[in-house]
Amino acid sequence: MVTNEPMQQQVKQQRQFDSYCKSVLKNEARNIYSETQIQNKRLIVLSALSQEKLNELSMCDIYTVEVYYFHLNDYVVPVEDFLIANAIQSLSERDQLIILSFYFLDMSDTDIAKELEIARGTVYYHKKKALEKIKNYLKEHENE
Structure with missing residues (x-):
């Protein structure tokens, strides 16, 4: 089988x-x-x-092209807003120094006065006038 x-x-x-x-x-x-x-x-x-x-969770990239730099004596001050940078640029050199020192470098009126070798009241006066100029500039260019 x-x-x-x-x-x-x-x-x-x-x-x-x-x-x-x-x-x-x-x-x-x-x-x-x-x-x-x-x-x-x-x-x-x-x-x-x-x-x-x-x-x-998110982050925003900031490119150096969008940042404007102001050079003050030993400092480099970055300003990120185009309109504010142009408004500051329209000021006189002394007013630029006062505004940038006060608002961006956190210096007091007394510190600015010592650096510029002027009276503190003069710093206050120039700061007030510069802020008015900036305000007017921003109103004129608010639609840009």
């Missing part, structure tokens, strides 16, 4: 291999599903965040 033992052995091995492959795929699918659930618990949709949280 002729037997098909080698053939039966081969079929048996194929079925075992198929069973093994199916169990590996099922286990991997289960792992992927559980990892997805864990990620979904941790992830937050950006549209669900408040504006404050979005501001914490």
